[in-house]
Amino acid sequence: MVEYDLVIVGAGPGGSIAAKIGAEKGLKTIFIERGRVSGEKNSSGCGLGPRMWRDFPELMKELTPETCPSLRTCEIYVLRWIDMNGRMRGMQGFTPSNSVSYDPARKWHTKNVYRSEFDPWLAKFATDAGAELKTSTLVTDLMKDDKGKVIGVKTDKGEEIRGKIVIGADGVLSVVARKSGLQVKWPKDQVTIVPQYDFSCDKAKVDKYIDNMADNLWFGANFPGAYQVFFDEGMHLGLGNWLASFTEGRKSPLAYLNMVLEVPEMKRILELVDAKPREIQSHLLPWTSEPCPTQTDNVMLVGDAAGFPCPLEAEGIYPAMITARLAAETAVEAISNGDTSKSALKRYEERWRKSSVGIEFEGGRSLQEIWRATIFNPETMKWFVPFYHEAMGAFADWSEPHIVRFKQIFEAIRNVYLPKLQPLMMKYVLPLLSDVLEEDISILPMLEGLMKQMRPKRKGG
Structure with missing residues (x-):
């Protein structure tokens, strides 16, 4: 039987970071991947935010078009609003905000890259640090001692690999989470199914017509929020919604x-870049307002295995890497101290809750509730898309004198849309503002008062 200090299940971004740090700190480390190579068993691509360059600077400075040829930088993200007839009623583009506090966040939104390039690139840092990578191997169970504590893993090849600590970096259907009892099954309202099409594109045409507008969000009255991400010579289009929403008599995700x-x-854009479909993919992601329990005796969970994707848009690469680093650092301390118990590993939870990832979840519930009530609620979007068009389109309306149109639009909003908008604001937006403003909530009564003043007067009232 082979014995290690640290056994990591999964060689995606979380698994690779945990393996890299464990090996660098002197732990005998192995990370186990079910695919033939890292990145084989996941979605086609991802957008990497500037926080990764801030928090992993020495690592991310090595990410270049030479190391990952699919790399494309998004400096402008675009929102499109689509009505029930499929007509685009509005489009906006945004560069990074002036209020962001660091470079490169002032310069771009994301670096887009295919996971088939990014994951093996990242895994090599771990193997270069001395970690052992075992591929084409599926972990099927956990080894336990007479007291029921985890002491290693079992594989589909009949192997038993012993470890002082096991880190589960094995995704939404985590064997480590399930077999350790930390998360037996995700409820349907805490997991999303994400179908997507991957397209090849003409690079010259993408450079000409898309360039740095590489992230596109499509908000529709007939479909859940969709995303379109451009890479150097490719593009993928996907959407998602909580699994529970697809079991209520609605259309299938595809x-x-x-x-x-x-x-x-959309057809116009695909034609401009000569897009040709080359693959259909579908995958599950945890999408919850609070991660599951993240540690027990000799076990920690990171990334998707613990439900760490962002509660707003379910981005999971950065949370996986941050939680993996914290878990590996905790493992080093615990093994050094000779105490890998649940109480000793509680330090991991304390760390992630104080991290950027944990702070994201402080407003997790209010972030998700407003998302569920708007972009992912077809009944809301049926009126919200025309409301948004009515509110934002006045400045380009030359049908009457501007002051006349402003009055007409204001009356339409007040009489048609405000009765629907006001309860939405009260139930979902004000709680979010309360989370954002924390103690400084004096603005909330003022907003509520303004909403009441704008409400249409009832006849005879």
Whole structure:
């Protein structure tokens, strides 16, 4: 039987970071990947935010078009609003905000890259540090002692690999989470299914027509929020919603995605870049307002295995890498102290809760509630898309004198949309503002008062 200090299940971004740090700190480390290479068993691509360059500077400075040829930088992200007839009613583009506090966040939104390039690139840092990578191996169970404490893993090849600490970096369907009892099954309202099409594109045409507008969000009255991400010579289009929403008599996820493909503006873009479909993919992600329990005796969970994707848009690469680093650092301390118990590993939870990832979840519930009530609620979007168009389109309306149109639009908003908008604001937006403003909530009564003043007066009232 082979014995290690640290056994990591999964060689995605979380597993590779945990393996790299464990090996660098002198732990005998192995990370185990079910695919033939890292990155083989996941979604097609990802957007990497500037926080990764801030928090992993020595690592991320090595990410270049030479190391990952699919790399494309997004400096402008674009929102498109689509009505029930598939007509685009509005489009906006945003560069990074002036209020962000560091470079490179002032310069760009994301660096987009295919996972088939990024994951093996990242795994090599771990193997270079001395970690052992075992591929084409599926972990099927955990080894336990007479007291039921985890002491290693079992594989589909009949192997038993003993470890002082096991880190589960094995995704939403984590064997480590399930077999350790930390998370037996995700409820349907805490997991999303994400279908997506991957396209090849003409690089010269992407450079000409898309360039740095590489992240596109599609908010529709007939489909859940969809995303379109451009890479150097490719693009993928996907959407998602909580699994529970697809079991309530609505269309299938793929049917909704096909509706996005039928939007005339989408067809125009695909034609401009000579996009040709080359793969259909579908995967599950945890999408919850609070991670599951993250540690027990000799075990810690990181990334998707613990439900760490962002509660707003379910981005998971950065949370996986941050939690993996914290878990590995905790493992080093625990093994050094000779105490890998649940109480000793509680230090891991204390660390992630204080990290950028933990802070994200402080407003997790209010962030998700407003998302569920708007972009991912078809009944809301049926009126919200025309409301948004009505509110934002006045400045380009030359049908009447501007002051006349402003009055007409204000009356339409007040009489048609405000009765629907006000309860939405009260129930979902004000709680979010309360989380954002924390103690400084004096603005909330003022906003509520303004909303009441704008409400249409009842006849005879």
